[in-house]
Amino acid sequence: MSANGNDLEQATEGYVTVVTGGQLFGLRLERVRDVFVPRGLSQVPLAPPEVAGLLNLRGRIVTAIDLRRRLGLPPRTDGGTPIAVGIEERGELYGLIVDRVGDVLRLKPSSYEANPVNLDQRWMKVCAGVHRLDQGLLFVLDVDKVLDLSQSALPPN
């Protein structure tokens, strides 16, 4: 994605917005398959800590990834219902567990910037860039990098 912010005529990009740990994130619309409530999560012993478990979504096995743990955020304490964004990658289904799913936003490239250089290393690895919005910043999650746990800098918990 280019950061050519001056060209106002450029097409807009669709994002599914999610909130985790109070921060707004965007996932590119075409990468999101569906949104579902993760139920019946089976924990996987010895799995990387980011993997929340496996669940059955309409007969297919989904690997659920906890975005909070992926970003090194503390566990959620408000007791809200978790929700998952479904992603299909090389024939496998993944569910990215977030606090809340928001609207689909169409954003112009003009509001887009590269990651701030002083961003947390863990965030740097999974965020492609940032959109400046009126209500705050929206970090664009790079789905491929979120799913690549070898990029994780998390200590095992």
Place this chain on the structure above:
Amino acid sequence: MDELLSEFLSETGEGLDQLDVELVRFEQEPNNAEMLNTIFRLVRTGKAKGHQVELINETAVLRLRDKLQPLLDLAQLLGLEGDQAMFERLANNALTVVVIQVGARLFGVLVDSVFRTEEIVVKPMSNLLRDVGVFSGNTILGDGSVIMIVDPNALGSAVGSIDGQAEAANAVAAAATRVEEDKTALLLFRAGSNTMKAVPLSLITRLEEIEVDAIEHCNGEDVVQYRGALMPVVYMQAERKAREDGVPILVFTEGGRPVGLAIDEIVDIVEEQLDIELKTEAQGVIGAAIIKGKAAEIVDVSHYLGQGLDASLSSKSGAPDRDVRLLLVDDSQFFRNMLAPLLKASGYDVTLAASGAEVLALKDSGANFDLIVSDLDMPGMDGIELAEHIKADPSWQRIPLIALSSHTSPILIERSRAAGFVSYVGKFDRQSLMSTLQDCCRHWGVAA
């Protein structure tokens, strides 16, 4: 999607390939938090009831009959608890040990409880979880939950790390097994009396445990609903023990139909050279042999299966129209005793011979047969040489020959074909033998 499954079966399934995936589901509660579901795949199991766990220098071993087997704590292996927790749990609770055989090694795995067996389709683990290593796949159960399937080979290597010496001993034993070809895998069990009973494992299709309530009485026999059909259940002893827990059932497949043999307890699975020491006239027993240093009755399965099959309708459908005269040649008394009743039950007129010389004597005396089934590996004149003699005699050269062998080497199969055998069947593969015989009857017009 079930590639892992077939892969698994080919790795550990020697002689067990009819044994569908047997799963035992068990649950553990780490810190009383969420339930963790894990499925266990059992290849050869005996449930150890009241077997003693002993500690040797902080290493747990299971006393299984007269041998000590390494014991793994699954909860510890899966990182659910520390290494001392097993001893506490052992002290406070009655736990279940799932006995697993991987290759030549036997070991116990400590679990909290065993739920049931279930058939599943194994799906591969997600790419993110391939590195975990302990699991070979996962699946969705009937209730919709997702569970992990523990890889017995991974557990086997975990055992390796705790008993290096035993491994070396096992390697020697394994080498010895290869040299000593005549060993037979036997399932030891008890039924009725305290006498140990044994049956070749290869004859068994599956091991099941069925709830007492699930056994229904219908049309004068006991049946259970099994895989969508009714399976007759026969008992080894006249009186049935009143029991509250499940009944262990050995499932045999006869003419494509399952028959369950209810027993009291599965004791062990051993590999032993089988020499019948004492013959007997008792029905249902082939004889007695020394197994693991103790006398055991070798059970004539066909005697009991006959009971179950007399009542089942389709069992005789494959029988020949008239008695086909069949000559069975095998130097092993065990196999003659094992196969003859079966062949007779299937409607063949069976003559037995213990050596090639006996066969040639029969030939010279003017006897005639419709089919000859011969062992290939016999002392003195082997099956190949015997076939050459038979093919050289104009009066016998048209008799179809079927080779029996406990080895399945391509070279041997090739040699047997060259010598004139029309078919080659594994010694323990009863079903193949029966279907091959039927094919022969049709194809060679034997029964016509």
